[in-house]
Amino acid sequence: MSTRSRVLSLSPDALDLVADRFRVLAEPQRLRILQLLHDGEKNVTELTDSLQTTQPNVSKHLRMLQEAGLVGRRQAGNTVYCFIADPTVFDLCDLVCTSLSERVAAHAQLLAGTGRKRR
Amino acid sequence: MSTRSRVLSLSPDALDLVADRFRVLAEPQRLRILQLLHDGEKNVTELTDSLQTTQPNVSKHLRMLQEAGLVGRRQAGNTVYCFIADPTVFDLCDLVCTSLSERVAAHAQLLAGTGRKRR
DNA sequence: TCACTATATGCCGGAGTGGTAATATAGTTG
DNA sequence: CAACTATATTACCACTCCGGCATATAGTGA
Numbered sequence: 001m002s003t004r005s006r007v008l009s010l011s012p013d014a015l016d017l018v019a020d021r022f023r024v025l026a027e028p029q030r031l032r033i034l035q036l037l038h039d040g041e042k043n044v045t046e047l048t049d050s051l052q053t054t055q056p057n058v059s060k061h062l063r064m065l066q067e068a069g070l071v072g073r074r075q076a077g078n079t080v081y082c083f084i085a086d087p088t089v090f091d092l093c094d095l096v097c098t099s100l101s102e103r104v105a106a107h108a109q110l111l112a113g114t115g116r117k118r119r
Numbered sequence: 120m121s122t123r124s125r126v127l128s129l130s131p132d133a134l135d136l137v138a139d140r141f142r143v144l145a146e147p148q149r150l151r152i153l154q155l156l157h158d159g160e161k162n163v164t165e166l167t168d169s170l171q172t173t174q175p176n177v178s179k180h181l182r183m184l185q186e187a188g189l190v191g192r193r194q195a196g197n198t199v200y201c202f203i204a205d206p207t208v209f210d211l212c213d214l215v216c217t218s219l220s221e222r223v224a225a226h227a228q229l230l231a232g233t234g235r236k237r238r
Numbered sequence: 239t240c241a242c243t244a245t246a247t248g249c250c251g252g253a254g255t256g257g258t259a260a261t262a263t264a265g266t267t268g
Numbered sequence: 269c270a271a272c273t274a275t276a277t278t279a280c281c282a283c284t285c286c287g288g289c290a291t292a293t294a295g296t297g298a
Contacts, residue, residue: 007150007212015147015154021215026142027286028134031126033133038127044245054288058245061286069222077180078244079296088218091127091210096140099207103188146256163275176257178276197265197274 024068025092029053030061033082037071041083081106143187145212148172149180152201153208156190160202 010018024030029051036042036050044062048055062082065071070083128135144148148170155161155169163181167174181201184190191204 003250005209006216007209008154012147012151012156012215015150017149017219018212018215019145019147021219023142023145026136026138026145029130029286031134031138032131035127035129038124055245056247056289059289080245086222088214090124090126090147092214093137093206094124095211095214096137097125097129099205100136100140103205106187111165148256173258174275175259175277179256182276199275
């Protein structure tokens with residue numbers, strides 16, 4: 001049961017959920033937030049300082065990440081600490097990274113003319 | 120070099136590329152196309168028949184998938200056959216599927232009350 | 239209570255995108 | 269050449285979403 005992909009049997013409704021998750025990750029700022037949270041939990045102000053944007057913007061991104069179940073929250077007094085709730089997001093990003101870098105490498109091969117042309 | 124995620128060291132520009140790839144996958148119709156292509160190459164008309172939409176719509180989705188390097192094309196006479204060019208997309212989808220199903224299972228636990236309440 | 243801080247929410251303008259219809263292009267066949 | 273098929277492109281509308289601003293809410297401390 002390992003070679004056959006799980007996606008193949010998904011209904012259209014289930015595909016919507018998968019697409020939703022991808023959409024949450026389709027934003028550089030949100031990926032930055034996930035990067036920052038990998039080191040450990042951070043509050044909204046710290047995230048706002050790291051990303052160079054406004055605090056409401058960060059709050060909005062965090063909301064989407066939380067609703068997607070990717071990020072959790074812990075409130076201590078006045079400040080809200082956020083943390084990674086689903087570490088598989090890093091696996092996702094790594095897969096994309098390797099895929100992208102291989103793609104770039106293949107292009108470089110073509111440009112350099114070192115690759116054997118197939119057609 | 121296996122435990123540390125590759126994403127952590129990505130520059131903002133590189134994150135844009137990662138986000139772009141996620142955005143390509145953030146569309147149910149495109150996921151459907153990838154599903155259909157998993158069985159083997161199909162032409163645009165066949166895809167249009169399977170997805171219940173218009174042919175220009177399919178062409179546009181295919182264009183994005185091709186520009187992202189996820190789908191390739193082979194032209195035979197008048198018809199264009201499309202195929203999976205980057206099988207890692209299925210790994211991506213599978214990761215999301217498992218993550219989502221675990222999330223759903225956790226929610227079911229809470230609703231069923233079988234999980235020990237934490238607060 | 240008031241002032242202060244931390245975070246969330248609502249509104250708006252601009253950019254991007256999915257869907258569709260109409261049209262254009264390319265290839266095939268006669 | 270004309271007629272037909274397969275695919276791509278364009279124009280347009282509706283919708284979503286990101287960003288910033290202003291404001292609201294909540295918690296703290298005096």
